[in-house]
Amino acid sequence: MQQAAASPLSMVRSLVAAALLATAAPLSAQVHVSPLVDPKVAELRDKAMDGDNYAWDIVEGLTTEVGQRLAGTEAEARARDWAVRKLTAMGFSNVRVEPFDMPVWSRGHESAEILAPFPQHMVVAALGNSGSTGPEGVTGEIVGFDSVDALSAAPDDLVRGKIVFVDHRMPANQDGSGYGEFGAPRRQGPTVASKKGALAIVIRSIGTDHHRNPHTGVMVFSDGAKPIPAGALSIPDAEQLVRILKRGQPVTMRLVLQSRVTNGQSGNVIAEVPGRDPSLPPILVGGHLDSWDLGTGAIDDGTGVAIAAAAAKRIMDAGRPLRTIRVVWFGAEEVGLFGGNHYREKYGKQPHYALIESDFGADKIWKVDSKLGDARKSEAEAIGKALAPLGIVTGKFDEADGSDIGPMLADGLPGVGLSQDGTRYFDLHHTPDDTLDKIDPAQLRQNVAAWTAVLAILSSGIEEPKAKKRR
């Protein structure tokens, strides 16, 4: 698909003289070629598609030389050191860490064991902010529910003093929809179970795979609910537990989920490509540097920080852009958007030309949305035209999203949203399996190509490097 997309572009180049290409106006209807795109933009895009190595180099380095980097831990601090060295070596300006303090939840020993009627071990991982069972664990009878709604509807007496199990059937979808609805067992389940007096809760992992790897993720005890131990069983184990429960005998589990909360520090790593006109608002491109602790944070979000920085670097290589591009590798996203909120407090009232974030793996981008405002409709359309040859459809003009940038977009700052194919994202999300081997280098390049084209348009007016002009 990506190979095929290249040929209409070559047709454009041969059919139309360079002098005609000053704007992104469409060709007349009788010429059946791609919509017209600024040749500089097309060239930057196609060079990235053909051979970007920057993004792979970043994600390979970060996942190999740091590995997991749980928010607020010394591993995340090593990741910041690594990031500063890397971004400096790549030639970015104003490379800096903007630190902030935060509470740090971290896991200890974990196990789940069915004691009766069919003794066996299961694979479990605590959810972020789970209460700790202590080293002895807790032992209780399992009471199972098909959904959080079923748990909510149950009389407290049925739940009190027991270990709640919540099942669900999250489907895999291209757009990742399902994570909202089917994520409820993780997000709301622990609070509902706690308020009903449950001893602990285990959920079917919020994921779409069938491997013995649990999916962790954050949850918060709300409405004054007392923290209880809360874990996720791997999906094969959750299905096993359903089969065991269906036998109709009382099921007893011993659950050990040790964890602790300490005070720690995280920080955002920021690097810039300075624009020719520093008075103009910057373009923020980012991802998050922290990861869950089970995998090495390759697709969540090693590729995100890699794509953002690679695209900015490609613009920098091509010359000095008109507008400053600010690369932000947010800290502590996974555990509650700490980095995004810190940036927002510090810079959120200042104008930004656009915000863009990559945090959904590195499979092919298939859609571009934007929220640049009516006055910039033609800019938004030009982005759509530049991305079409990569197999990307244009979506809405009044929408953009992103995790860390979400609150600022809600505040009214403009943004662009590049939607990646999420069909297999939740096979890997927050599991030990989020490792480098899961990244498809060709699809990663398509991401960088799309981002580069978007940045080329937004940062418009790239100035050729002086060295090149002298030739």
Add this chain to the structure above:
Amino acid sequence: MQQAAASPLSMVRSLVAAALLATAAPLSAQVHVSPLVDPKVAELRDKAMDGDNYAWDIVEGLTTEVGQRLAGTEAEARARDWAVRKLTAMGFSNVRVEPFDMPVWSRGHESAEILAPFPQHMVVAALGNSGSTGPEGVTGEIVGFDSVDALSAAPDDLVRGKIVFVDHRMPANQDGSGYGEFGAPRRQGPTVASKKGALAIVIRSIGTDHHRNPHTGVMVFSDGAKPIPAGALSIPDAEQLVRILKRGQPVTMRLVLQSRVTNGQSGNVIAEVPGRDPSLPPILVGGHLDSWDLGTGAIDDGTGVAIAAAAAKRIMDAGRPLRTIRVVWFGAEEVGLFGGNHYREKYGKQPHYALIESDFGADKIWKVDSKLGDARKSEAEAIGKALAPLGIVTGKFDEADGSDIGPMLADGLPGVGLSQDGTRYFDLHHTPDDTLDKIDPAQLRQNVAAWTAVLAILSSGIEEPKAKKRR
């Protein structure tokens, strides 16, 4: 493929009168239909293909109600109790356990941690018969090799006191070839490393997947080599270690592989469909009841015992066969063919009409080999013709294999070999991921259909049940 296979059979049935079907002679060449098959055999085969539930019922029950059943442990003893109850309930005769004593290796706590230059945890599992590190573990510099040959060729000085890492690139193949050659790091690696004075050895798991699940498996320290700790890293971790080693800095690992060896008991579970003529040699059909401890032993070898018993049960349901069918669920296969050897000592000198074992998952059978001797060539050919509509090709007439039955086949006993598609077998083999959800019920039925047809032919002369005759 399996659906399409049914229609030529229907054609045979409508084209040819039942009276013509007494033997398995091919139709005349001008009629373009499948080779002729005994209609009773075809009917038994097709009924299994359309709706066998016996095999699923067995493997679902065994993996759910017992789970893992490591050889010689109380879990394997519970599996034998389960098996006796199940086989008795299914109506088999002479259901019994034939016990034997054996040494039992079992694992304790395990971890692998890179201390320098890039601190991170890795996923590891001890290989069966690994030496124990004790609770403190061992710490040493890693020395890496691409193969056991490279390790063998290395000077002892390079290896002494270090933790050896052996990489390899096992390919996935339909026939499972590759496990022999590429299994060398597990089988020979620990002995070679020990004899060179290594502190411990970790290998890239012998497998073809990319999940954070290590593949365990048995190895034996030979030639007087002193046991050292020996583990398998998951494949993503092994690839990570290669990337870390390629950075060129000294790599230090702390390895904890606790294990112990005790005395225990295993046993073979045996059940029979008595033949009309008890003086005739029995047909042995089997699989192994024990499993590795990491998964629930679904494809290795829950499906094997299920397929063998389901096919025998289908013959039993159809009437009393001429020859006795002996179902053997071998104990302690994984750790050294203890059950197969025990059976061989007890019964191996007695004539058997054929030996068949299923121990390669439950994906589609694609080939049938046999070793029934020249005098029984037409019987072997009839088997091939009966299986062809299931998409099964006929292979050799002088070959058959199986794990527990291997030594008896080598002794000269006759046998049939039904080769399953092993393309994804080594994704799961000996890992935590060997669970029920990996079984494709349609392919499992194809296995039972093929086995039923083979048993129908071998046990020839099925007598209609009296109850049926009275109707």
